[in-house]
Amino acid sequence: MIIVMKPQATKENIEHIVSIIQSNGLEPHLSDGAQVTIIGVIGDKTRLINQNLEIAEGVDHIVSVTESYKLANKKFHPEKSIVKVGNTSIGGSEFVIMSGPCAVENEEQVLQTAKAIKESGAQILRGGAYKPRTSPYSFQGLEEDGLRLMKEAREATGLAVVCEVTSLAAIEAAVKYVDMIQIGARNMQNFYLLKEAGKTGLPILLKRGLSATVDEWLNAAEYVMAEGNPNVVLCERGIRTFETATRNTLDISSIPVVREKSHLPIVVDPSHASGVRAYVAPLAKSAVAAGADGLMIETHPCPEKALYDGPQSLTFKLFDKLCKELRPYIQLAGKHF
């Protein structure tokens, strides 16, 4: 933590800061510059968190030197994490593809989809039972009935299943049916939900918020991990920018950035990132090439009739073709599928 003083800061201003630092059991390091004085603080800076030094007289601004997340931080856990989900693992040498409809609609749709994606090699079935929708008049999901259908599909195929939760009630229901809990983009900073999801001990798929920085995302992961649950998988699904040709802007750089800052696995959702079916395949390939640990791709038996997000869903045929095309890229990236 570094405190940069104003050019006109007085000797008294500086001494005042120094005394606050010392009275909190920390050691100040002064550097008198030609233009300004800077004060480095050595030791556990959390002791100063509530001192509001930013507004002490003579202070220009304060610079943070280290990240606030610890459990998710690669600096303190250099080895990459591997998260077990059902019979598969994310973050190791296996490349994991999760697929399925945006929303669970009925038994036939789910079973048909589960069988089809399994055939193509996918390891995890996704399907929304609780749908966060912009308008209250849109379809909101089948809730517990949807979870039940997902479990049926798991029993029929052996695939692991992942479902989004949006409330404590949904979490309490989900633990009975699913292998992995998804926290959606809109709830990435619903800290209450993160804690409750963390307490279940189940693997958590944590989607990045629409305007969350990578640091905020890792802090959200920290909320889950601070509950004693290290099984977090990050999912990049596009951020909000001024560009309107795609629904969101896939931040492909977030893959190497997360690799640099954290030991957690990261997967990419090109379906939600683009919102356009024709862009899913090129973006999926780019994610593999950039080093992702897996993908989440929407499929539907009949996208034209999907209750939700049909325009970005792949047919089974397109999905199968994509999986085949991805294999050599996955191999090049040093993984298997």
Added chain:
Amino acid sequence: MIIVMKPQATKENIEHIVSIIQSNGLEPHLSDGAQVTIIGVIGDKTRLINQNLEIAEGVDHIVSVTESYKLANKKFHPEKSIVKVGNTSIGGSEFVIMSGPCAVENEEQVLQTAKAIKESGAQILRGGAYKPRTSPYSFQGLEEDGLRLMKEAREATGLAVVCEVTSLAAIEAAVKYVDMIQIGARNMQNFYLLKEAGKTGLPILLKRGLSATVDEWLNAAEYVMAEGNPNVVLCERGIRTFETATRNTLDISSIPVVREKSHLPIVVDPSHASGVRAYVAPLAKSAVAAGADGLMIETHPCPEKALYDGPQSLTFKLFDKLCKELRPYIQLAGKHF
């Protein structure tokens, strides 16, 4: 709803779309252009919501003509809404200032603040008991004890009180103590929370999400209103942009935009929008001049010692000065305070 066909769309493509529209009991209107054909759809377009026409063959894109929110829409409720909170009302001729600390810390702090802001003319006391914080290691609020202190302050001063909620449990506690429930920016699209807050019937202060469009914000209000609760007050608190000189970018235009699109009252929070104490006063004045119905301003007995957000909090003296300076602007804007 307008369907724009591709230049190379065939007669069959067009007929297919037309038949879908008709089979849903709607009326298509074709316009054959030199380059493309467009098809207007007359009637209740929600019937087509799950037809995914975007991906039907020959379709280029679809243009929405009307908004998805109805209860919050000025077109259907041209008269401006006035929301009663305790003994005051937001949206009418009275200009309402809410003030108080970001986080409730202890009895003395709350009571002292309540008395001071009342003295300056504020009508509503704010104070956070449940704090959504980026890091799990930051102070998370006094929870129900905090709500209790807020109620004490209300009894001592007659001010109405508003507190943020972050979970169903928090809502269940809050209804026992507060006059108005706040939904924070990070929970603006926590639709579950919006519905539960709506069910309480209490006035709701709905902060705009960090990267929410005005349309999404009004759809969030629609979630509350669809539960039979018309008492929503919008609060602009800055959006996320590339600019780093301020914590967020106050979207001052959102005031006239909301006026154009909705009948709901709108207030502005210049403290969170800027994150810098010195910018609070100019931004507060600009909000009054742009037509806001009120302000939410952070104050603290001793900002240097605040547990949270001290750098943007005003001292009582600065707050009193600001209230005095605001009076003539409020008068010019046709309101009283």
Added chain:
Amino acid sequence: MIIVMKPQATKENIEHIVSIIQSNGLEPHLSDGAQVTIIGVIGDKTRLINQNLEIAEGVDHIVSVTESYKLANKKFHPEKSIVKVGNTSIGGSEFVIMSGPCAVENEEQVLQTAKAIKESGAQILRGGAYKPRTSPYSFQGLEEDGLRLMKEAREATGLAVVCEVTSLAAIEAAVKYVDMIQIGARNMQNFYLLKEAGKTGLPILLKRGLSATVDEWLNAAEYVMAEGNPNVVLCERGIRTFETATRNTLDISSIPVVREKSHLPIVVDPSHASGVRAYVAPLAKSAVAAGADGLMIETHPCPEKALYDGPQSLTFKLFDKLCKELRPYIQLAGKHF
């Protein structure tokens, strides 16, 4: 300048950095923290600009402590600048309104507009003769003929005139006709143009780029000032964000931010910021209240027939009404008009 080392930086890494600093005649200040070592650099950091210390082994990142602009920096020129334009001055006690059509179309339009805005109190006539347009097929301006018409209007009314330039040729023409040169948003980082404009010695109206930070904007001003021309007036005209209800997002906070960082005057253009006629008046008032030194507002004899940007132009009647409404706000803000 502060160099933050990685936790695993070796003693050799640190000594290497220290030696680079010393060999450039600067003084390093080491602080050994529990987690990391930081090295402060005292003295003229520009000597290190090309050392690329960021990529030296063991370095985590580098933090800049001071701004790169000097002449535009309030720290070195605490007194506010006043820029003389024709018979008026921007930045002093007079509030200056610039108005006129987006594009100069013909003599009648310009003269009629000049007379009307003068009648309402405006001091400067604006009008585009060189129009930067997104599409090459849109109207590109009357060029020198347009400048000539602006000069005519000046002679007829005594108003000062300001015109945008987009090339060296345009600058060479403009100096013969105008009182102030405008650099448009799209050219804010056309550094060649900035230098050439600076050389003319004429007052420069520097619009903020669509995605420029305030710091980049002040650095652009520095380009003009480094040519010996201190007469720069900044113009906030909205930045690009995800919001689509307005053409751009007026960054109202930029007014107090510029006040804090620079001595240069700042005016606001609510017409381009919003792109919507109905929003011009509330935004104009908010700019006055936030402390702007002036406004730039589009007017047109017949906005329905304007060749460019008609939807945001005011009629003379609306402009006159707005000027009247602004007067008491201007007075409150301590200026006269």
Added chain:
Amino acid sequence: MIIVMKPQATKENIEHIVSIIQSNGLEPHLSDGAQVTIIGVIGDKTRLINQNLEIAEGVDHIVSVTESYKLANKKFHPEKSIVKVGNTSIGGSEFVIMSGPCAVENEEQVLQTAKAIKESGAQILRGGAYKPRTSPYSFQGLEEDGLRLMKEAREATGLAVVCEVTSLAAIEAAVKYVDMIQIGARNMQNFYLLKEAGKTGLPILLKRGLSATVDEWLNAAEYVMAEGNPNVVLCERGIRTFETATRNTLDISSIPVVREKSHLPIVVDPSHASGVRAYVAPLAKSAVAAGADGLMIETHPCPEKALYDGPQSLTFKLFDKLCKELRPYIQLAGKHF
């Protein structure tokens, strides 16, 4: 073009619009909806460009149906363009890598770099002689001397060379030395420069502006092409967002978006997009996988001593390693290198 009327639009309002459309020789198509009337316009909508229908009474808003760029539009030129540069071609089956230093510094640096990158397989040498820099006090380039060194390197190696221009004077110098002219991100909407560059007939490398939409970028290409120069290559180099972990956010989706909308080749610059050396390789691979026609990658004999952008430059050894790693990805993408 579709005109959406307000719910309260009168019969007279609608007839007024209809008559304007007809008097411009176009055909209106009315659709009376339950809530609103919409009017489709058939024919050459450019005739209405200056009618400002948006502000005619009763009009709610106007929707554009077709793009304003024609020559760059895939709809009118379905076949992909191939642009010849020196002995290589961009957009065909050859994958093209451009490399070199951000700024030309001296003969040794340029020659050494040219030889090294040729050895690794690169086909085009890049190097800046005119540098647009945020601060006027930073190194601004060697100008014509720099161009001369680039030509020398071309003669020594047979590589084609590309240099950025920032003014008409720079263009006039460049045509004597280079094979391809680069328009930088900050000048993407310097329409004057685009036209002058177009007139040279040389291939143009058009970088995307920091906050330009894909549509604006294609309109910028249209400026060049409207001068009779079809040889435009687009270069994605990151857009500006709120994320700060990378210098810009590489918009990887722009590759499939451009493929969908235009026939022009597109290359990617991962060096400027990320600003971090360690991210260049994963982003380069992702660009190949997403279907790019080439890459632009910064290299420097000694990045630690580079005058500019050293932190993102690769050493020759790293560049060679990357080229080797890219080969199988390029092959998978159906190209050769």
